[in-house]
Amino acid sequence: MSIDATATPEQKKNVFEELDRILFACPPKTLLVSSEALFHEDLNFSDAILLSLIHHCIRKDGCTESNEFFAKVMRMAPGSIKNSIAKLIRVGFLHREFSDNGTKRHLYTFGYLMQNRHSLRQGVK
Numbered sequence: 001m002s003i004d005a006t007a008t009p010e011q012k013k014n015v016f017e018e019l020d021r022i023l024f025a026c027p028p029k030t031l032l033v034s035s036e037a038l039f040h041e042d043l044n045f046s047d048a049i050l051l052s053l054i055h056h057c058i059r060k061d062g063c064t065e066s067n068e069f070f071a072k073v074m075r076m077a078p079g080s081i082k083n084s085i086a087k088l089i090r091v092g093f094l095h096r097e098f099s100d101n102g103t104k105r106h107l108y109t110f111g112y113l114m115q116n117r118h119s120l121r122q123g124v125k
Contacts, residue, residue, distance in 0.1 A: 015072060031056055034093075034111070042091050047084050050074065051093055054085075055109040062097065062106030 007015075037048040050070060057063040067081040074081070085107070088094040095113060097106045 018069070018072065037088075037093055040091065040093075043087065043093075046074065046076065046080075047087060050081065050084050051088055051109060054088075054094065054107050055112060058108060058112050062108045064104055064106060 031049070031052045033048050033052045037043055037051050038045070040048075053070060053073060054063045054065075057065050067078040067085070070076075070081045071078040085094065085096075089096055093110055095108045095110065097108070098104065099106070
């Protein structure tokens with residue numbers, strides 16, 4: 001659901017609560033956009049912003065937020081988010097793993113992996 005003129009107050013409240021839970025629940029409250037992603041010839045501005053959002057949402061088991069969540073935040077279609085994630089993986093800015101039973105996706109930014117010296121097969125259950 002996006003916030004537009006037809007959204008009810010309850011819908012708006014739900015979107016803002018979800019945003020608060022993910023984006024503003026822990027510091028920093030500012031998203032930093034990688035200049036390398038921003039000026040990459042194969043990426044657009046939305047791809048760079050999505051990369052920053054994913055990086056901000058990473059916890060010990062990666063970013064497990066859904067395409068639908070990012071679609072709400074960025075006011076885009078879930079299919080566009082899916083395509084953007086695939087592009088970010090293809091050009092090397094994201095790494096994707098699935099839980100052992102294949103039901104949950106775990107995204108890691110290359111920057112996170114380098115900062116944390118994270119073993120790609122460690123801790124995904």
